[in-house]
Amino acid sequence: MKLGRRLLAVASAAVLTTGLLGATTAEAAPAGLGLWTGTWASSPQAPGTGLGENWSVQGFAEQSVRQIARLSAGGPAVRVRLANTYGKAPLRVTGATVARSGEGAAVREGTVRPLTFGLARSVAIPAGGEIVSDPALLPVSPLDRLTVTLYFAAPTGPVTFHAMTNAASYRAQGDRTADTGAAAFTDISASGYLLSGIDVLGPPLVRDTVVAFGDSITEGYGSTVDENRRYPDRLAERLHGRFGVLNEGIGGNRVLNDSTCFGEKATARFERDVVERPDVRSVIVLEGINDIGSSATAIGDCFVPNPEVTAEQLIAGHRELIKKAHAKGIKAIGATLTPFVGAGYYTERGEAVRKALNEWIRTSGEYDAVADYDRALGDPANPDRLLAAYDSGDHLHPSDAGYEAMAAAVRLADL
The missing domain is CATH 3.40.50.1110 (SGNH hydrolase)
Structure with a gap:
């Protein structure tokens, strides 16, 4: 629990220095705990329909989006990056969770963790910016699969996305961030939305x-x-x-x-x-x-x-x-x-x-x-x-x- 207390103590400061101000280069974790290491990423693209049907232009309203990432490195905690790189206005994420992946859109029981941003469940991503979540205490190993679920209560308008992910994303009506089952996620897309990276806590000085x-x-x-x-x-x-x-x-x-x-x-x-x-x-x-x-x-x-x-x-x-x-x-x-x-x-x-x-x-x-x-x-x-x-x-x-x-x-x- 000492690690958990120390991570939470710096959560607000971490978001202010790496997310809400639009910078992404201040990567030191709490003193003595190591450095944040990238474990998964997806390059942001401007919304558009040039490569086929997707949800980027219409955006989301009273909907949840669930995306799956296979990690390359492990650590005792994770944090998530969300990008509004091509947004013309702030974009509000009403709620978000991270969990170990199950089959399809399902996640494993007992692994759902709420994501917070400066200790708040909801956050507005600045126009043209990227935010970084607070640390989530979910130990992961190399090649584990994580599921990130984002909920948007208000209409988002067009959203930053990645056109060709070679992996499925899922959409459901309403707030499904806490769902462990896949039943509500009836819509499937071949693109990714807002999720630009996942970091893990790595060793110090490396x-x-x-x-x-x-x-x-x-x-x-x-x-x-x-x-x-x-x-x-x-x-x-x-x-x-x-x-x-x-x-x-x-x-x-x-x-x-x-x-x-x-x-x-x-x-x-x-x-x-x-x-x-x-x-x-x-x-x-x-x-x-x-x-x-x-x-x-x-x-x-x-x-x-x-x-x-x-x-x-x-x-x-x-x-x-x-x-x-x-x-x-x-x-x-x-x-x-x-x-x-x-x-x-x-x-x-x-x-x-x-x-x-x-x-x-x-x-x-x-x-x-x-x-x-x-x-x-x-x-x-x-x-x-x-x-x-x-x-x-x-x-x-x-x-x-x-x-x-x-x-x-x-x-x-x-x-």
Whole structure:
């Protein structure tokens, strides 16, 4: 109970310094208890319908939303991050809970914990801001699954979300934050809402978070839904709690241009999604294939603008990411772009740009280390194509086996 009293004693101050003022960099836990370590994350995106049906534009009113996250690191307490990054006004969360996950939308009996914010059950997330909950005393282990339930009494209007989670979210009418059963959660979405991160209390004086930063291949598109088979998930399994692993992939994301569907460009969102995350020691950067593909073909409004890009422009963008990481003492690991012959936006010109960028990543020495996903996933008989066993079917996104091979290609010592 001593830990509980000490955590509660600093709860109000923690929220004031890391949440309601909009900052996310003050990550020290109570004296002697360690540091907050990221254990799960999801990159915020502006509300929209460009990628299919979701609840972001209509928002919520007198409804509860339940979301499930598999953790990468464990600890004696957790806290939750909620983002109103693209909100035009404060957004009120009337109530929230965290619990150990059961089957589907159900949670395990006896594990439901109320989430508070400055010791209050209800909180308004500032427009453009992120809030951090008080510590919740719910011990967790690496690879545990947690369920976060949010209740909105008043209409929220459009909400910040993450379009493609590769996992189900659930919606129910009324306040269902204390429900352990799944019966009320009759609506299902393939997107996530407001939940931008979960942290655990880690050991003192150790930086223990690794960020996987990228596009849909980092995000895990093409892997089995609800089975946690993305490459960051597989990397977390290899590490088994030694470091937290955060998945900061956004499907369709590009290095050099924003998109109404695919988020802010990598150079713009890097500070928010990497530098300002808690306790980051290293980042794996896998970005550029969408810049290459979208500049070669007209593939819809989501990839507007789509100027022709060169390897030199992409290298300049990667250098900017490396500079931002190094400025905060974060180790930058460059990941080579995976093969894409046969993909819908493949061209010979694009392939030449991909190869030039990969050669720079491998040989320039500007990244601190290299994760060579290109060679790990290429067919030995035709290295410019994904190995059939590693291809989800679209010749761009890996299969479950391909994502596992990507995680295996990361040298743990480089982290």
